[in-house]
Structure formats: structure tokens, C-alpha cells
Amino acid sequence: MNSEINLLNFRKKINEIDKKIINLLFKRNKISKKIAKIKIYLKKNIKDKNREKEILLNIYNKSKKYNISKKYIKKIFISIIKYSIKIQKKIFRKLITKKISILGPKGSYSYYAAKKYCKKKNIYKKKFIYKNFKNVEKYVKEKKTEIAILPIENSNTGKINEIYNILEKTKLFVVETICLKINHCLFSKKNIETKKIKTIYTHIQPFLQCEKFIKKFYKKSNIIFMKSTSYAINKIINKKNNNIAAIGNKKNINLFKIQILKKNINDNKKNFTKFIVLKRKKNIKLNNKKNILLIRFSYNKKQFPNKIFSILYKNKIEIKEIICNKSETKNHKNIYFIELINNKFLMKNINIILRKIFKISKNIKIIGNYKNKNLI
Template sequence: MTDLAKIRKEIDDVDSKLLEYFEYRMDLAHKVAQYKKKNGLPVFDSAREKEKLDSLKKLIKDKDNTDAVVELFSQIMAISRRAQYRQLNTFFDLGFIAVNEFRAGSDTNIAYYGEPGSYTQQAMLEYFNGKGIGRPMGTFYEVMEALKENKADYGVLPIENSSTGTLADIFDLLAEYDNYIIGEHVVAIDHCLWGLKEAELSDIKRVYSHRQGLLQCMNFLKQYPHLELVEGGSTASSARRVYSDNDISQAAIASRKAGETYGLKLLKASIHNEDHNQTRFIIISNKKEYYKKANQISICFALPHRSGALYNILSHFIHNNLNLTRIESRPIKGKAFRYRFFADFEGSLEDVGVKNALYSIGEEALELKILGSYVPVQ
């Protein structure tokens, strides 16, 4: 027998013993779960886990193994917690109701950001097949408030652009308000430069648009360094401003629909940075409902400020076989250098694995909110 074969045989023997002790430990974890259930104790005990890891570190003979030992036993304890959650089956009521469809009728009020001719109005019309009464709002906040005050049945907001990324303000509002994502829609963005009918490109000194509109057209705008760039409302409201100010030196970056709505002149077509410029919009409601065939879930959560907190939370996706498709963080207002995480993952609110993951995260996070469940645009 070669030296390597002998060593491997010894490893196999050790692994067999490790397996035996692991299964014994899991049996003990089940007994702990029953005790905690009987006595109303939480599964997750951070103080106990820290105490356990500290005591193990003192027993390590080769200190070079410290990080590995901490990682190993952190995983073992995480596996034990998940087993206890599953055994107790004490999933909290998510509070969401499945519905067959979301539709708009002739009397359905839909609040959307922007003005007539905006991309958000286009998303609204396409998602609801031209039905419903569109209620234009000047800010993202006003859309949220309209739902909160039951002045609108649905809301439509932009949340991400393919070239400039997510709109951070929307994430903050989703965490703050009890409004929920029920759907999403993608619109192809075709930014154009619009001026008064008598204007020429050489006349323009000031350009208005939403901040995202300016960013998405920066490659074009950099060719004209003399231009003053002004952020102002939505792209559609910027078009309306050029029309109402009646100043030949002003122009707006807006959609074709917006420019045509306010009778402006097309000075330059398709000036966005990328050929395939798209914006993703979310459809929101103040009711905790979801389309029963929804297969994507959005959540946000805040974590204690300690080492390994995010690592432990992410393990719940892995061990429940859930595909995490997005995660990003946002500062929590009023709490310096503390962050809230926003995540999207595949699954149904009716799946046992999803319920187990959400329950586990809810037990270990400082806060958890389900932002909605919907069918993502492919």
C-alpha cells in the first residue's frame, strides 16, 4: 500500500467517525428543539452560539486552524437551526393571499410617476392593456401616498434601468410603506432631444430631464460641453416645461410620446448611451396579494452589526435550494453605517422551502419584510 493510499484510508476512518458523531449531534439538536418548543424558547440563541465558538477556539491546538474551526462549527450550528425550524414547523403566517389575476376596469385608479407621455404611463397602459384611469403623480412618494390613502388601486414606478442600474429611492420607499409588488413590466427606452418648433440644435443652451434621463444620454451630451444640464421631475414633465417656458434655448430629453404630446420638435432621435436601453417598472398594491402562479419573491431585511450575520442569512437560501437572483444594500435612515439588504429569489410563497427560509431569516434578522411576489419579466 502506498503512503497516499494509507493516508486516505485513515481519512476515510476519521470521516466515518465524524459522520457518526454528526448524526448523534443532530439527534441532540432535535431534543433541544422539543425542549425549546415546550418552554417557548427561540431556536436562535446568538449568545449561546458565541459562547460555544469562544470555548471551541480555546481548545484548538494548532491556532492556524482557528478560522476553519469557526467556519465548520458555524455551519454545523446553522444546519442544526434549520433542522429545528423544520421539525417545529412553526412557520409564521405570511399574510399574503393568492389571486387568479390582477386586472383594471373602467373605474380602476392607477397612480403612476410622471405625466402623460411618460415611460411610466406607457408601462401602465401596456401592463393593464389600456384599461383603468391613470393618475399622474409628481414624485415617487406621491404614488406611495396615493396607495396608502386608498386614492389609487395600483401604482406604477420605475425601479431599474439596464444601463444606469437601480433607483435607490424606490427601495427606500418599499421598505417604508406597506405597499407590495404584484408585477413588473419592461419598456424599451428611446430618449430623444426635443425643442420648440422653431428651434435648431445649435440654439440649445439648457437641457432638462429626469436625472436618469440625463445619465442615460451622457455620451451624447458630452459632445456639447456648453450645455447646462438641469434635473427636473420626470422626462415628460421636462418636455412640458420646454413647451410652457416657450424659450428657444431650452430642450428636453424625453420619449417620442412625450415630445409629440406637447407639440415639440425632434432635434435628435435616439440619443441614449446603449442601443438596448430598457427600464423595469414595478406594479404595486396596498393589499398583501400575489398572483398564484408567481415565481419570484422580493424581500428586505436588516441584520445585527456582527461578523458572519449576512453569511448566516444567505445560508438559508442555499440549504433550502433557493436561487438568489439579486442582493444589494441601502443605508438605513437615521442609523449611520447600518444597512438594509434587498434581495430577489425564485420560488412561490406556497413552497415549504420558501416558508422555511423566510421563517429562519425572520428569526435571525432584526427585521424582515416581504416586498411582494410576482412573475418576473424574462
């Protein structure tokens, strides 16, 4: 009887030890994943024979202390090392160099939005290709890059029409949004008096976001618009005269040899820009995580398309935002972009809803599926 009880007790102890072993293996695998990402960042190989020898030597020395067979312990740890390499190979395959097209060059707000996206997605190896708005999207379409990142809306100045013109025709798909806090600064090559500034180089968007500041202090200054904030900063760096300035991101102080003349020059201190991440189209998978479904349709009539919104209302579909954009085409029809909040009604009735809307507008199309985020 006692022997039976002892057997059960020892088995329980074995089970507890097995649980601890599994838990430790799980922790070891998590650390292996982190090591893989560091290896990618440092451009090191997955396999490190010297490190494997070092592990096995440490294990052999410890196994002698506990009188465990060298062959036995070798088999176990070679299997563990092999599995660790397998995990790291998977991560290496996922984190291969991503080519991303953005409005640039280095130091632009698009550059910082792309960096934020890469950090979130653990993309350690990336190559940014700097283009104008149209070519940012075109490069993904032509498979020259995998991802396009474009600014679409600012909390102060509203929608960026040029991006909605791209979305009107694009075959790409919006897979994510990035919200970036905007902190405009006035830069110059040398720390000179602000009154001496005769010319300011800037992109149109920062100008609109700092218009009150510019009109108040630099009403008589010459404003020259550039392709991006980083182009504006490069312009003042390469010019010989010092009575010039540029508007750009506060972080640019770490990238360029420039001085900050004035910080936080936004007219509204709560200033955010929303960026969209575009990829080549994949299968749309709706889920119940309250994602956003972005649909696009055209409407030829001048009046508001009440019939379409009536269909959405009757099917209990929640609308987050409606954007109306005048088409660039000859007929100048209205193009509507509607963010629908995914819920059980949308998941259940999406095909029926789209068929009903298709009778009113033949150009209806789903062009995005991404997480629901507010701009502020």
C-alpha cells in the same frame, strides 16, 4: 333490428349537432366579452334594447323559413341574450375605473409604463394621478388610488435608490413588473440647429443615460433637472426663447407640438427600465410557475450576511438578484432586497426558511410576488 340501428345513428347525429351548438355558444360568449370591453371604451350601457329587438326580429324571420315555432325560438334566444348580459356585467365590474398613481404628468416614461400595464390587464377606464415618488406610494396606502407604478431599475444606470428607500418602509406589495424600452430623444419647439441649444431640461435618470451624448455635443450647455421628462418638455413649450431643448420619450411627438432634433441619444442603445406595480397587500399564494418572491431584511453588521445566504443555499433556493441599500434611518443599517425564484423547495420550506432567517434578522418580510421577467 334496423329500427334500433337507425335510432342509434340519429342519436349520434343529435349529439354531433349538440356539440356544434355548445361550440357556437362558446364562440358567441367570447365575442360578448370583446363587445363589453368596447362598450366600456365607448362609455356605452350594457343593455341595448334596440339591438335586442333587432336580434329577435332576425331570428323570427329565419325561424319562419325553417318552420320553427316563434314562442320556442323566443325562449331560447331570450335566455342566450340574458346570459350574454350577465357575462358583460361581470366584465364591467372588473373593468371599472382604476385610479393609478404615477410619476407624471402625461408623456413621462411612467405614463407609458402605466398605459402598457392597463392594456395588458384590459383596464379601459383609468385615471392617472401624477405625484412625486413618495406620494405615488402614499396615495395607494391612503386608498386614494388602487395602484402605484414606480421605476426601480435601468439597464444602464442600475437601481433607483429613492424607490428602494420607499420599499424599505412600505406596507404595500409588489404584484407585477413592467419592462419598458427607453428611447430618449432631444426635443425643441422649432427645428433649429443643435449647436444653438444653450439650455437642456431633463430628469436626472435620462441625463445619466445620455451623459456621453450630452458631454460630447453640449458640454457648455446649462443642464436643468426637472421632476420628470414631461415636465421638461412642458417647460420648453411654455418658454418664449427657442434656444432650449428637453430630453424625453420618442412617443411624445404625438402628444406635444414639438420637434425631434436628435433621435436615439441613449449612450447604450439597449436601454430598458423596470417598473414595479404596487398594491395594498393581499394573501400570498405561491405556485409552481417560477414566480419571484421578493423578501426584505435588515442587517446591522458591516460584513455580508453569509448566515442568511447559507440558509437559502442549504434549502436549494435559487436567488435571481440581491440588492443592498443603505437605510435612511439614523443607524444606517444595510437593507437587503432578495429576489428568490419560486421552485418546489421554496414552496415546501418557505415557513421554515423564514423562521430561521428571523433569528438572524427580526425585520424579514415578504414584500412581493410576481412573474419572473428579465430586464433585457
